[in-house]
Amino acid sequence: MGGNTVRRTARAAALEELLSGRHQHRSSHLDPYKPHLDKRWAEGVTNALHLHAELQNLGYRGSYQTISNYLRPRRRRIRVVAPAPPGVRQVTGWMMRHPEHLGDEERRQFTTDLAQCPELTALHGHVRTFAEILTTRSGQHLKDWITATRDEDLPGLHTFATGLGKDWDAVVQGLTTCWNSGPVEGRVSHIKMIKRQMFGRAKLSLLRKRVLLTARRPSTQPVANS
Incomplete structure (x- = not known):
């Protein structure tokens, strides 16, 4: 059993104090100045360095870290995560x-x-x-x-x-006339489709025959008049 536990047990006036497990508040050099910190925080002054300088002028001789620890729970409550900017x-x-x-x-x-x-x-x-x-x-x-x-x-x-x-x-x-390369691009895409259907196993002669036969089918691609 540690020394802190022994002292807590010795100071307990009732069994409930031992079973509650509550942390007993310890006095601090900051206690007399907490009302001033609460007031300044409510006024919007949240910079711990600035508040530390103010308390020093009022007679505070404690550390900056004590003030920062006292304000930390408040900062967690007001912290707002901004939405991610669009990509x-x-x-x-x-x-x-x-x-x-x-x-x-x-x-x-x-x-x-x-x-x-x-x-x-x-x-x-x-x-x-x-x-x-x-x-x-x-x-x-x-x-x-x-x-x-x-x-x-x-x-x-x-x-x-x-x-x-x-x-x-x-x-x-x-960008001026109504003519464009759409029909040519369409024919190129059609040839690529036929080539994929052949799985790369046929020679150029077969590809040429399939393209010519497909182009002669009116239902597939009408032939423009020359």
């Missing part, structure tokens, strides 16, 4: 979707994120402008759009604009 993929999804297709909560959070980041706001404006050029087939405004993007500190857009300039004529035609 890059989520913000990109909001930016690429039409504003009318966003939910109320998504629109509210996206608006909040834009207000906190000027670069993101500028990027969103350029993305919406490019989407308008794409949907309205107004490729004649593409050069102005590229000029505007180069004035912003947005390296990702600079890379995209540089890529557009490498095939300028084709890009402008694609």
Whole structure:
């Protein structure tokens, strides 16, 4: 039996004190100053270093750690875990979707994120402008759009604009006329499907015959008039 247990047993005036297991409060140098700490905490002063300096001016000779230990349970009660910020993929999804297709909560959070980041706001404006050029087939405004993007500190857009300039004529035609490479891409995808069906075991001659026979079937792919 330890010394503390012996002393607690000797001081007990009744059996209930031994069976309760309650920790007996010990006096502290901080006791006379606790009302002041409670009052200052209620006023919004929660910095333990500042409170320690105040108590020293009032005559407190205890340690800073005693004050910190006294305030720790209060800090645990008021600690609030902030929600995790949205990820890059989520913000990109909001930016690429039409504003009318966003939910109320998504629109509210996206608006909040834009207000906190000027670069993101500028990027969103350029993305919406490019989407308008794409949907309205107004490729004649593409050069102005590229000029505007180069004035912003947005390296990702600079890379995209540089890529557009490498095939300028084709890009402008694609954003202006109704012609596109959709039929060609569809035929390429069809050939890839046939090749997968052959499990890579047939030679090019068989693949060629299957592609030609499939192209002649009106129900599968009509042949354009030459």
